[in-house]
Amino acid sequence: MTSGGPPSEETRIIRRQPEAAPPPPPPDLSEQHTGIIRRHPTGAFPAAPEPQTSFIPQAAPLPLPPQQPVSRQSPVAASATATVSIVSGWATAVIATSLISGWWGTDELFCIAIGFLTTVSAAATIGGLISLLLRQRIGRLLIVVGSIVALMIFAGLFVAGADLPKLVYGIPVLPVAAITLALLPATGRWCR
DSSP, X not given: OOSSXXXXXXXXXXXXXXXXOOOOOOOOGGGOOOSSOOSXXXXXXXXXXXOOOTTSOOOOOOOOXXXXXXXXXXXXXXXXXXXXXXXXXHHHHHHHHHHHHHHTTTOHHHHHHHHHHHHHHHHHHHHHHHXXXXXXXXXXXXXXXXXXXXXXXXXXXXXXXXXXOGGGGGTTHHHHHHHHHHTSHHHHHHHO
């Protein structure tokens, strides 16, 4: 098989001789010199002069006001409020649970209402306790709201005519004591 003859079945795809000359290689760019791009540094960069910022005034120190003596507030009133609120909330939850379990078969709607009021009272009392111990003013208000709702639960028991042990009739004293302690000026000073 010669390179100049007609292609046969075996050599039809393969070319034996190039038809055109290969393209010339690209020019070497490293040898071109232009005035726009510097390839090698010619020296250190000149230092820029410090800009003058006269339009920004320099801060002047201000004299501090005289220090007031820090009066440490006594936590006794807040501790008493928290303790009575915890005991009051626990007693309210126990009475409400006993009432719901005993009356569920006869008056479900009344039991649902007592359960709702107990949930509101517990949420307000717990939130109030946490806020009070963190010295936030809202804590006093939440304890008062939780105690008022607890008094509503006890009022519902007495209005419904529930047969209760004599000890239960004294439990409303706890929410009243929690309200009184939360509204004391010493508790208010603790929260400031």
